[in-house]
Amino acid sequence: MLSIPGFAIVRLAMLPIPIAIAFWAGERHIGLLNWLHLPTLAVVIATYLLMDYAYWWWHWAMHMVPVFWRFHNVHHTDLDLDVTTAARFHFGEMVLSIGLLSVAVILFGIGPIMLVAFFMTFEAATLFHHSNWRLPIRVERILNLILVTPRMHGIHHSIVQRETNSNWGTMFCWWDKLHGTLRRDVPQDAITVGVAAYREEDELTLGKLFALPFRGQREWRLPNGEIPEREPQPAEKLAE
Numbered sequence: 052m053l054s055i056p057g058f059a060i061v062r063l064a065m066l067p068i069p070i071a072i073a074f075w076a077g078e079r080h081i082g083l084l085n086w087l088h089l090p091t092l093a094v095v096i097a098t099y100l101l102m103d104y105a106y107w108w109w110h111w112a113m114h115m116v117p118v119f120w121r122f123h124n125v126h127h128t129d130l131d132l133d134v135t136t137a138a139r140f141h142f143g144e145m146v147l148s149i150g151l152l153s154v155a156v157i158l159f160g161i162g163p164i165m166l167v168a169f170f171m172t173f174e175a176a177t178l179f180h181h182s183n184w185r186l187p188i189r190v191e192r193i194l195n196l197i198l199v200t201p202r203m204h205g206i207h208h209s210i211v212q213r214e215t216n217s218n219w220g221t222m223f224c225w226w227d228k229l230h231g232t233l234r235r236d237v238p239q240d241a242i243t244v245g246v247a248a249y250r251e252e253d254e255l256t257l258g259k260l261f262a263l264p265f266r267g268q269r270e271w272r273l274p275n276g277e278i279p280e281r282e283p284q285p286a287e288k289l290a291e
């Protein structure tokens with residue numbers, strides 16, 4: 052398993068190319084925020100909203116586009132959630148993410164300093180919502196007015212496919228609300244974490260996980276052939 056310093060180094064390796072592009076776009080006044088000349092506070096707010104929303108679409112595509120899911124599947128095969136899950140991304144997905152960051156930097160005209168600031172916050176949010184930190188439910192419900200919390204993201208790691216296909220946000224919970232993909236109806240203790248068809252420990256070794264995107268993909272079924280299901284419950288607030 053990767054340690055946290057290892058995690059930081061691997062994730063930071065995603066930055067040099069987008070930073071170089073941010074300098075290049077700034078010099079040539081390319082991209083939305085380079086055209087608008089907004090006050091600093093507005094630039095900060097716009098950067099966080101635009102980039103987090105771009106990542107919402109990215110995460111959606113990771114699940115909905117079959118070739119991307121092959122890579123993102125590796126992240127979801129973890130059988131229990133903790134901060135190390137945040138480091139469990141396939142090399143291929145990390146390389147693809149560099150492409151997304153670069154395109155977003157050009158389109159939105161994100162400056163190099165704002166890019167690094169956003170990226171640090173984004174990584175902190177990823178560590179936070181993958182953590183097994185059991186916050187009091189009242190605290191999570193307040194945080195969940197704005198942020199993606201561990202209980203909310205836990206539902207995204209369920210072996211029930213409908214639950215995995217929800218809660219695609221990283222930092223703010225609003226995008227899932229906007230798209231009707233917010234799910235808060237499953238209590239934390241009721242969730243079995245993982246991908247239904249990939250639950251045998253001996254299949255989840257580093258080598259096999261690295262090869263997983265390049266092999267035939269299994270249907271969303273448990274090894275015994277069952278499809279995991281659960282009745283959706285109405286839920287205004289995050290379930291305990």
Ligand SMILES: [Zn+2]
Binds near residue numbers: 110113114123207
């Ligand atoms: Zn996912």
